Amino acid sequence: MPDGLFIFFAALTIGAAALLVLSRNAVTSAMGMILALVGVAADFFLLDAYFLGVLQVLVYAGAVMVLFLFIIMLLSDTEENPTTYPWRHALTGLAVFFFLAAGVLWLFVWSGAVPSNQVQFTPPEVSSDPLVFTTAAKSFGRLLYTKYLLPLEISGFLLLVALVGVVSISKDSKIQN
Amino acid sequence: MEHTTLSHHLLLAGMLFVIGLTGVLIRRNLLVVYMCLELMLTASTLALVAFSRFNNTMDGAIFVFFIITVAAAEVAVGLALIVALFRQRQTVSSEKLTTLCD
Amino acid sequence: MNSVSLLHWILFLPLGAAAFSALFLRRQGTLAAWFSTLTAFIIAGLALTILTQTSEDIKWHYELGKIGGISLGFGYLIDAHARLMLFVVSFVAAWIHLFSVGYMKEDEARGRFFAGLSIFMFSILGIVVADNLLMTFIFWELVGFSSYMLIAHYFDTDFAAEASKKAFITNRIGDLGFILGIALCLKLYGTLDFAELKLQAGSAVPIALGLLLMCGFLGKSAQFPLHVWLTDAMAGPTPVSALIHAATMVAAGVYFMARISFLLAPEVLQWMAISGAGMAALAGLCALAQTDIKKSLAYSTLAHLGIMGCAIGLGHPELAVLHMAMHAFFKATLFLGAGSVIRGCHHEQDMLKMGGLLKKMPITAATFIAATLSNCAVPFFAGWYSKDAIIEAAWHDGHFFIFGLLALAAVATCLYSGRMIRLVFMGAPNSKAATHAHESPWTMTLPISVLGIVYAIGAGFAANILIPHSSLQVVEKSLNEMAFHLTAPATIVGAGALILGFLSFKFYGWFAGQDSLQKISPRTYHILEYRWMDTFYNWYIDKVQRRFAEFIVFLDLLVINGLAVRWTVGGTFAALGHISNAIFHRGQTRLNAIWITLGSLLFIWFLVR
Numbered sequence: 090m091p092d093g094l095f096i097f098f099a100a101l102t103i104g105a106a107a108l109l110v111l112s113r114n115a116v117t118s119a120m121g122m123i124l125a126l127v128g129v130a131a132d133f134f135l136l137d138a139y140f141l142g143v144l145q146v147l148v149y150a151g152a153v154m155v156l157f158l159f160i161i162m163l164l165s166d167t168e169e170n171p172t173t174y175p176w177r178h179a180l181t182g183l184a185v186f187f188f189l190a191a192g193v194l195w196l197f198v199w200s201g202a203v204p205s206n207q208v209q210f211t212p213p214e215v216s217s218d219p220l221v222f223t224t225a226a227k228s229f230g231r232l233l234y235t236k237y238l239l240p241l242e243i244s245g246f247l248l249l250v251a252l253v254g255v256v257s258i259s260k261d262s263k264i265q266n
Numbered sequence: 267m268e269h270t271t272l273s274h275h276l277l278l279a280g281m282l283f284v285i286g287l288t289g290v291l292i293r294r295n296l297l298v299v300y301m302c303l304e305l306m307l308t309a310s311t312l313a314l315v316a317f318s319r320f321n322n323t324m325d326g327a328i329f330v331f332f333i334i335t336v337a338a339a340e341v342a343v344g345l346a347l348i349v350a351l352f353r354q355r356q357t358v359s360s361e362k363l364t365t366l367c368d
Numbered sequence: 369m370n371s372v373s374l375l376h377w378i379l380f381l382p383l384g385a386a387a388f389s390a391l392f393l394r395r396q397g398t399l400a401a402w403f404s405t406l407t408a409f410i411i412a413g414l415a416l417t418i419l420t421q422t423s424e425d426i427k428w429h430y431e432l433g434k435i436g437g438i439s440l441g442f443g444y445l446i447d448a449h450a451r452l453m454l455f456v457v458s459f460v461a462a463w464i465h466l467f468s469v470g471y472m473k474e475d476e477a478r479g480r481f482f483a484g485l486s487i488f489m490f491s492i493l494g495i496v497v498a499d500n501l502l503m504t505f506i507f508w509e510l511v512g513f514s515s516y517m518l519i520a521h522y523f524d525t526d527f528a529a530e531a532s533k534k535a536f537i538t539n540r541i542g543d544l545g546f547i548l549g550i551a552l553c554l555k556l557y558g559t560l561d562f563a564e565l566k567l568q569a570g571s572a573v574p575i576a577l578g579l580l581l582m583c584g585f586l587g588k589s590a591q592f593p594l595h596v597w598l599t600d601a602m603a604g605p606t607p608v609s610a611l612i613h614a615a616t617m618v619a620a621g622v623y624f625m626a627r628i629s630f631l632l633a634p635e636v637l638q639w640m641a642i643s644g645a646g647m648a649a650l651a652g653l654c655a656l657a658q659t660d661i662k663k664s665l666a667y668s669t670l671a672h673l674g675i676m677g678c679a680i681g682l683g684h685p686e687l688a689v690l691h692m693a694m695h696a697f698f699k700a701t702l703f704l705g706a707g708s709v710i711r712g713c714h715h716e717q718d719m720l721k722m723g724g725l726l727k728k729m730p731i732t733a734a735t736f737i738a739a740t741l742s743n744c745a746v747p748f749f750a751g752w753y754s755k756d757a758i759i760e761a762a763w764h765d766g767h768f769f770i771f772g773l774l775a776l777a778a779v780a781t782c783l784y785s786g787r788m789i790r791l792v793f794m795g796a797p798n799s800k801a802a803t804h805a806h807e808s809p810w811t812m813t814l815p816i817s818v819l820g821i822v823y824a825i826g827a828g829f830a831a832n833i834l835i836p837h838s839s840l841q842v843v844e845k846s847l848n849e850m851a852f853h854l855t856a857p858a859t860i861v862g863a864g865a866l867i868l869g870f871l872s873f874k875f876y877g878w879f880a881g882q883d884s885l886q887k888i889s890p891r892t893y894h895i896l897e898y899r900w901m902d903t904f905y906n907w908y909i910d911k912v913q914r915r916f917a918e919f920i921v922f923l924d925l926l927v928i929n930g931l932a933v934r935w936t937v938g939g940t941f942a943a944l945g946h947i948s949n950a951i952f953h954r955g956q957t958r959l960n961a962i963w964i965t966l967g968s969l970l971f972i973w974f975l976v977r
Contacts, residue, residue, distance in 0.1 A: 106285040141311075141331065160348065163349065164297070193283075229331065232324055
């Protein structure tokens with residue numbers, strides 16, 4: 090039996106995700122999304138990945154979701170009309186959900202594919218071996234600038250490209266009508 | 267904390283993933299669909315962190331770092347595309363965007 | 369700074385300028401114009417340094433890589449010809465840039481225009497300095513591209529779009545031969561380097577090699593039978609016509625032929641001499657039947673290119689390069705003068721509607737007339753030194769038929785020149801636009817004056833210093849001596865032509881606002897005006913090539929598509945295609961997502977099975 094904090098946050102995350110999927114109002118969906126992301130961040134903390142948890146809250150629940158909310162408010166056509174909703178779609182969705190949920194449960198709980206006798210350890214704060222899991226943000230920095238230097242630079246370049254791309258896409262072009 | 271195992275975290279990640287996928291399938295509003303996609307991505311990062319933690323290696327965590335970076339860029343571009351689409355067609359409903367079919 | 373790094377600057381400065389203008393100055397037309405002009409003048413200064421400060425050949429080579437044992441290189445080879453060409457191109461271009469600043473003042477797309485001029489500079493200078501065939505070819509294509517782009521500057525008019533397309537396609541036909549020639553050269557000698565080729569090519573060069581390499585020259589220099597694009601290319605802005613389609617690009621073909629003249633077999637040279645001289649005479653006569661001032665000048669350019677081709681054919685590439693240099697100066701002046709006139713008359717290009725501009729535009733008129741005199745080879749004007757030398761060479765070497773054709777060309781030149789001066793500048797204005805004509809601003813008159821007065825006249829005297837003295841041996845006397853060689857047949861021809869030119873000047877004054885030749889003999893006028901080769905090409909494409917293509921399409925539809933594909937395997941896949949269209953391609957994102965999910969599940973099942 091897992092401990093209470095995990096159960097609480099897992100329930101919160103699942104509930105918020107359900108809110109995201111089921112709410113008819115896009116703003117409510119976004120709120121559910123924020124809550125779900127915070128729940129995931131809490132789970133990161135439970136996994137001793139403090140830096141990633143902070144990052145998750147800052148980047149995802151903070152910046153990205155604010156962007157989403159802005160766009161939702163910018164576009165007026167965000168309310169879905171329930172009367173025209175094809176319930177056939179909901180049925181296929183539900184079928185897929187139950188089928189896949191059953192698959193996930195089977196895979197992670199009963200199939201034995203995941204070793205349950207995983208060794209629990211207390212991660213060190215800092216380690217001399219850079220590849221060992223630690224709780225310090227310092228070890229991220231060390232890896233990013235040694236083993237993962239090239240991916241770091243590529244992702245930086247990717248950000249730049251995305252920046253330029255967004256500017257050129259959202260520019261009001263003259264050709265339009 | 268003592269009794270939380272890898273499979274618990276993976277179960278949470280898997281369920282989040284499936285919920286997100288269901289959202290992608292049943293929702294019509296492109297913005298919500300996009301949020302559901304992000305939820306799926308987050309679910310996969312959760313799985314990666316769990317693996318990283320239980321295998322005592324830093325690689326998975328670093329990977330999550332990159333995923334967050336790329337996802338941020340991707341969200342910006344995707345939202346810009348949706349806005350551009352809205353400007354052209356005055357709608358963000360995936361049902362009304364069926365030009366490929368015609 | 370040593371000469372090689374000077375060359376780096378000369379070659380890559382315009383590329384940088386083009387990139388900068390294209391990326392950052394698209395909206396700032398004025399800034400782009402002055403920026404481009406400034407770089408053009410810097411390049412001209414550097415080229416002058418190269419011309420005056422260095423005397424021996426400059427060689428520099430950098431190997432980019434080897435493919436299949438063939439070395440691909442980037443390098444410079446600056447000999448006497450290249451040095452002269454470098455100077456001519458960069459100097460004419462610099463002044464034409466300045467002219468364009470005034471000429472294109474009201475144009476919206478100046479940024480694009482000047483970026484185009486800069487990229488053209490880069491390409492033409494690349495041809496000039498190139499030390500191997502492949503590099504020449506690459507820059508050759510770049511020149512073709514920039515020419516295409518600049519002809520199509522007014523791309524929203526049908527005519528310019530068509531003309532640019534025509535120029536591009538015609539050049540492609542020539543370039544196909546060129547690249548085949550490069551391949552043949554590689555097969556025969558295993559190298560593309562000019563210096564190595566010169567060592568390896570003996571006396572017995574295959575005719576095919578020369579013919580194939582000549583194809584590129586035929587296209588780029590608008591020689592018969594690929595000359596049809598040049599007159600249409602006048603659809604571009606006038607500075608472009610002056611720079612590309614009169615002074616430099618079309619002359620690049622001549623320069624290239626002079627550079628590889630050791631690869632041309634005697635039979636090829638023979639053909640070049642005869643076709644060049646023939647075209648010179650015919651194009652000169654055709655210029656008589658054009659009312660558009662720019663088209664008339666285009667025919668004049670064709671005639672001079674013919675003369676240059678003929679000089680190469682006669683075995684005197686030095687004279688061809690010399691004439692190219694002189695021609696660049698006076699023809700650029702003529703075109704710029706025409707541009708100034710066109711602008712002064714509010715974009716009227718019809719010569720019959722001009723007249724009396726001598727008083728209205730005195731600077732333009734004076735320079736235009738000076739350049740015309742040079743064009744007619746009046747003694748001590750630039751054209752006289754080179755053109756009469758070529759005619760003299762034809763006589764001296766005993767090619768009397770070619771000498772006759774060249775004499776006819778000289779006469780024709782004087783005839784259309786007299787007509788042009790009479791129609792444009794003399795008499796009374798024949799239209800409202802000409803009545804209200806006005807002189808152009810200084811940015812336009814200064815380049816015309818410099819090019820016209822200083823170069824068109826002074827270049828002749830400078831020719832003594834500029835040209836390699838080996839070229840003088842062909843006429844067995846120095847240019848100075850030749851200048852006073854009054855008994856030479858060339859001089860007699862020249863004098864006769866000048867007298868006829870003066871008569872032509874008088875003749876065209878008979879009927880105001882009308883063409884005298886057309887009035888007296890409409891049939892002759894029509895024969896000269898009619899575009900024979902265009903008609904022939906249209907006939908060929910419509911009646912021969914198209915029918916052949918239709919036949920091939922028929923075969924394709926019947927045999928390959930019908931029998932081989934549709935009736936056998938096609939049936940199965942067509943059915944599958946219909947099913948997949950019905951199921952997968954509904955254009956609904958949701959449906960696509962479902963299929964993606966199912967596909968991924970299938971994939972996972974394969975993995976964990």
